[in-house]
Amino acid sequence: MFYGVSVMGTVNLRPHIAGLVRLWASVIAKMFGAMFAVMFGAISNATAQTDLADQITKADLGYGEYLAGECVTCHRNSGTGIPQINGIEAETFVIIMKAYRSKDLDNKVMQMMAGRLDDEQIISLAAYFSSLSN
Numbered sequence: 001m002f003y004g005v006s007v008m009g010t011v012n013l014r015p016h017i018a019g020l021v022r023l024w025a026s027v028i029a030k031m032f033g034a035m036f037a038v039m040f041g042a043i044s045n046a047t048a049q050t051d052l053a054d055q056i057t058k059a060d061l062g063y064g065e066y067l068a069g070e071c072v073t074c075h076r077n078s079g080t081g082i083p084q085i086n087g088i089e090a091e092t093f094v095i096i097m098k099a100y101r102s103k104d105l106d107n108k109v110m111q112m113m114a115g116r117l118d119d120e121q122i123i124s125l126a127a128y129f130s131s132l133s134n
């Protein structure tokens with residue numbers, strides 16, 4: 001009787017243990033996956049950040065000034081009701097312009113303006129406008 005119970009116990013327990021081991025393995029795998037995703041995301045984000053700063057430093061101010069021609073018809077210095085954009089910090093400028101381009105920022109005119117610009121042009125404009133005093 002005692003023997004019978006213990007055999008039953010052993011027999012019944014095995015699939016559960018196997019199942020638990022599989023479950024742990026998948027939980028641990030998921031945890032590592034998530035950790036790697038976070039770590040890698042942080043690394044590639046930091047790299048993107050450094051790249052952007054680097055690209056801004058190397059940007060062609062003359063090209064930025066040239067492209068700015070069509071911006072300053074609206075963005076003048078004095079109070080036109082349109083925000084003044086001289087002196088906006090360059091990386092912030094890039095983030096704002098890309099947000100208009102992706103339509104995350106809501107303004108039809110600026111969505112259209114930014115929609116015509118590629119990354120290099122946005123970076124040149126950021127370098128140029130950030131170099132001006134506000």
Ligand code: HEC
Pocket residue numbers: 067068070071072073074075082083084085088093096097105106107109110113114125
């Ligand atoms: C036809 C007028 C017009 C033109 C041309 C124009 N903008 Fe704008 N821009 C606006 C208006 C209006 C806003 C405010 C939008 C809002 O409230 O979101 C704005 C907002 C911005 C902002 C955000 C400013 C802030 O303080 O939030 C930036 C940066 C900007 N424009 C850059 C540019 C650049 C660069 C160009 C040229 C490629 C350009 N704009 C051309 C009208 C214009």
